[in-house]
Amino acid sequence: MPLSGTLLAVSAFAELTTALDLGTARAPHSLSRKLSLGSGTGAGKADRVFSDRRTLAASATEDLDLAGSLVDAFGATITFARIKGIIVAAADANANNVVVGNATSNAWxxxxxxxxxxxxxxxxxxxxxxxxxxxxxYAVTAGTGDLLKIANSGAGTSVTYDVHIIGASA
Structure with missing residues (x-):
């Protein structure tokens, strides 16, 4: 099944201003990056995607197994060999932080x-x-380097986060 329309884009813009005697000085700053991937497994290509909104109970953790337990939108199990792009976003309404990384074993x-x-x-x-x-x-090694840990930083309340992972099976 081909993957199409794969795009990851980020952009930042800020402008510093200061009043002068006869006007205003401006210093605009911007940085944008875009990654557009074709369908496949080589350079500039991806053939797998995982996207989900997830909730962790107070003080809970979970390991996202990048090679063998995530399921795509059609119910097929995904095995990533390489990650080409990833976005993790904590919900605005969270009271606690979302902590990404540091799996106890088989860490990605x-x-x-x-x-x-x-x-x-x-x-x-x-x-x-x-x-x-x-x-x-970012290589994924099945069985020894494929777990991405996500944790709720505190007690008392759950946290919600969105995750979107784009990668290749080979």
Whole structure:
């Protein structure tokens, strides 16, 4: 089944201004990146996608198995060999943080390392994409390096997060 319309885009814009005697000085700053992938498994291509809204109970954790237990929109089990793009977004209404990374075993370490984490405060998000010429992406090793841990940082309330993963099966 071909994958089409695969796009990951991020953009930031800010403008500094200051009043001068006879006008206003402006310094615009912007940075944009876009990753558009074709269907397949090589450089600039992807053939698998996982997308879900998930909720973790207070103080709970879960391991997303990137090679063998995630299910796509049609009910087929997904096995990623390479991740080309990932977005994780914490819900605005969360009281606790969403913590990404640091699985106890078989950690997917090619993005954050085996023990590092990324903390997403309520409403925060992170997006990571590979370059279109990158055939490797972030490698997934089934059975030994394929678990992405997601954790609720505290007690008392659940957290909700969205996750979108684009990758290749080979």
């Amino acid at each position: 370490a090619t993005l954050l390392g085996a023990t590092s984490t990324l903390t997403l405060r309520p409403g925060a998000f992170v997006a990571v994409g590979t370059g279109v010429a990158d055939a490797t992406g």
